[in-house]
Amino acid sequence: MKVLDLNCRNGHVFEGWFSSEDDFQGQLRDSLVQCPLCADTHISKRLSAPRLNLGARQPTSDLSEPAAPLPVASSATDVSSVDLQAAWLSLARKVLANTEDVGPQFAQEARRIHHGEAEQRAIRGLASPEETMQLLDEGIAVLPLLLPEAAKETLQ
Template identity: 60%
Template sequence: MKVLDLQCAHQHRFEGWFGSEDDFQSQLGRGLVECPMCGDTHISKMLSAPRLNLGAVQPAVADAPAAPTEPSRVPATATAAPADPDMQAAWMKMVRHVIANTEDVGSQFAEEARKIHYGERKERNIRGEATAEETEALLDEGIDVLPLPIPAALKRPLQ
């Protein structure tokens, strides 16, 4: 089993497990490897140290200075989710909370939000899909909505 440190084009770092290097390259070539934060399929392999299980052997002590414990920080860009690992964890926690406490109305989001706003439907927390134009129209009508990109991995059950 190969455990690889991966990163998408938006600087989100994550770990991937593959049967072999060939398995990773095959899945990458078919577009099957995607960022769990934003769904990006432009993935690159990061440098990582192999994990060697040497039993009870004690590691050698080196005189060299210790490697930095935190990854180098990359300037933030316009992404679907934060690149900072602590911010990613907080963002994912928030997304999971939204999913657990809302009803998915799918592509009927704009229509359903209007019906709730105008009292035609019972008030409840909903989520769904809306175009940028639909979202802007809802905001212009005074209907509070928050665009929240939800990673594809959270939209389906895990194996």
Template identity: 50%
Template sequence: MKVLNLQCAHQHEFEGWFGSEDDFTNQLARGQVGCPLCGDTQIQKMLSAPRLNLRAGREDKTKALPVEPGQGVELGHTAPGSELQAQLLRAMRQLLVNSEDVGERFADQARAMHHGEMDQRNIRGRTSPEVALELIEEGIEVMPLPSLPALKETLQ
């Protein structure tokens, strides 16, 4: 199994697992490797540190060399943007779980709730930027959200 650090053209970093380097190359050439955040298939392989079990034959496997804070490189350390990406995905998934998709009826339902014509609830849906601005001008709180392909899938 080969684990690769990958990045799309939009600088989203993610990890990919492949049977071999040839599997990665073949899947990449066929456009089957895509960014879990934006779906981009313009993927490049990033530098990654291999995991080496150099102490496997030694008796004391817990002893490590002392490293001062800020010195050295931790193997397996996540890139600065990776944790932010993970937080974004968690927040968006939480929003999906706790809201109802009303699709194209979003503006009508938001207005009806605002005017007390229907019970308040968390909704999400689609509308044009112009209609979203109209809702805001009417005092209805709305927030545009990105459509991320990875939200509907479990990331492995």
């Protein structure tokens, strides 16, 4: 099993697990590897140190020296990009779990719900920028939200 550190052209960093280098290259060639945050398929490997599992060994460090302190965030604004990515993916999955996908009929269904012609419920789907602006002009609250395909699947 190969565990690779990957990133997309938007700078999102994530991990991918592949059975071999050939498996990774094949999936990359077929655009099957995508960023879990933005669905970008332009993926590249990051430099990473290999992990070699050579069996359990006793640590050889000198226990008389104190361990280095763990880094602690100095304020609420000290959030890593990895934390932000995880929060975004979690939010995307919550939206997916709690909305009904109405596909390209989003604008029509949003109007039906707004006018009481359809059951009140949370929906998601596809709308053009023009349709979105028309809905907003009609007083129908909508929020454009990019939900990557990877968020719609269970990560293995």
